[in-house]
């Protein structure tokens with residue numbers, strides 16, 4: 001029984017948005033009150049029951065930034081073992097009509113040149129997302 005429980009580690013899907021605007025990319029700083037406090041992430045959040053990745057993405061971005069995003073492309077999924085659970089990040093490259101965000105969860109947001117993304121303290125899972133985003137940009141040239 002224990003073996004079954006161990007092998008059935010909780011897997012959490014987390015759609016997130018790599019939002020591009022005028023050549024810059026949006027990074028969000030997690031709240032000091034949340035897990036991974038003050039680390040940087042791509043806005044998004046956990047899938048709720050019955051949702052598709054896209055539905056969860058639209059809902060989370062509306063909740064966190066009060067804007068609608070449009071999906072341009074999907075990046076490879078990347079997973080991170082957090083011990084008691086596995087986080088599967090499902091990143092989408094997105095654009096927005098407006099940058100008049102209302103922040104409801106993040107400490108702050110920053111618009112960065114893609115080259116400057118690694119200067120922030122990202123959650124570990126995001127390092128792969130950034131690498132895959134660079135591959136995506138390189139393939140577009």
Ligand SMILES: Nc1nc2c([nH]c(=O)n2[C@@H]2O[C@H](COP(=O)(O)OP(=O)(O)OP(=O)(O)O)[C@@H](O)[C@H]2O)c(=O)[nH]1
Pocket residue numbers: 014015016034035036040041042043044045046080087089123124125126
């Ligand atoms: N939205 C988002 N979440 C990320 C990223 N990288 C990463 O490890 N995560 C993790 O994925 C989970 C997303 O959960 P959430 O945003 O819905 O809610 P939360 O912080 O309250 O979750 P938690 O308390 O379960 O950790 C968090 O544990 C968060 O740390 C990322 O780039 N974007």
